[in-house]
Amino acid sequence: DPHSGYIRHEGIPEFGPTVYDIYDHEIRYTDLHIGRMLDGLRERGMLKDTVIVLTSDHGEGLDPEKDHGFQYHGQTLYDNLLRVPLFVVMPGVAPAVVRRPVGNIDVLPTLLEATGVPAPEGAVFHGRSLMGLMRGTTDKHPPTFSEKVTTNVIPQKSMVDWPYKIIWKIGPNHFELYHLEKDPDELVNLHKDEPEVLARLKARIQRWRAAELKERKPHPSQAKP
Numbered sequence: 001d002p003h004s005g006y007i008r009h010e011g012i013p014e015f016g017p018t019v020y021d022i023y024d025h026e027i028r029y030t031d032l033h034i035g036r037m038l039d040g041l042r043e044r045g046m047l048k049d050t051v052i053v054l055t056s057d058h059g060e061g062l063d064p065e066k067d068h069g070f071q072y073h074g075q076t077l078y079d080n081l082l083r084v085p086l087f088v089v090m091p092g093v094a095p096a097v098v099r100r101p102v103g104n105i106d107v108l109p110t111l112l113e114a115t116g117v118p119a120p121e122g123a124v125f126h127g128r129s130l131m132g133l134m135r136g137t138t139d140k141h142p143p144t145f146s147e148k149v150t151t152n153v154i155p156q157k158s159m160v161d162w163p164y165k166i167i168w169k170i171g172p173n174h175f176e177l178y179h180l181e182k183d184p185d186e187l188v189n190l191h192k193d194e195p196e197v198l199a200r201l202k203a204r205i206q207r208w209r210a211a212e213l214k215e216r217k218p219h220p221s222q223a224k225p
C-alpha cells in the first residue's frame with residue numbers, strides 16, 4: 001500500500017471523495033502501520049542498530065490528463081511511475097540527500113556492504129552499493145535503466161543519464177528525450193532539438209540492451225492471440 005484499487009480503512013481519517021483523497025487516505029494508513037513497526041523496534045531497544053530501507057516498486061498515475069494519458073501504473077516509463085522514494089537509515093550514517101538518480105537494483109549491494117555480509121558465491125549484481133553516495137565520498141553513479149516488457153502496451157526501455165532521460169519504444173523504434181532538471185514532468189520532447197545528446201543516449205541504451213540485458217519473454221497470459 002498504497003496500491004490500486006484503493007480502499008477506505010476503518011478508523012483512518014478521510015480527506016474527501018476524489019481519487020487523490022483516497023490515495024492520501026491509503027498513505028495515511030500505511031504511515032500508521034510503519035510507525036507502529038518503528039515504535040515496536042524502539043521499545044525493544046532494537047532501532048539503534050537496525051538498517052531500515054523504505055522504497056516502492058512503482059509510482060502511480062492519478063489523472064490521465066496530467067499523467068501522460070494513463071491512470072494507475074504499468075503502461076509507461078515516465079517518471080510519475082519510475083521515480084519512487086528510497087529512504088535508507090542506518091547506524092553511523094548521517095542524514096543526507098542524494099539528488100542523482102539511483103535504482104532499486106542498488107538496494108541489495110548496499111545492504112550487503114552495510115552489514116558486512118559477503119555476496120553469495122557466483123552472484124552477479126548489476127546494481128552497486130550506495131554507501132559511497134550516502135557517506136558523501138562519491139557523487140558518481142552510472143546511468144539507471146528501466147524496462148517495460150508486457151505486450152498490452154508497446155515494449156519500452158528507458159535510461160536516465162542525468163539530467164537527460166531517453167525512452168525507447170521498441171516496436172516502432174521511436175525515441176523520446178527529456179531534460180529532467182528543467183522538465184521534471186516530461187512534457188517537452190527534445191529528440192529533434194538536441195540531436196547530439198539523442199545520438200549519445202541512443203548508442204548507450206542500445207549497447208545496454210545488446211550486451212548487458214537478458215530479456216525475458218512475456219508471460220503467456222500477456223501474449224497476443
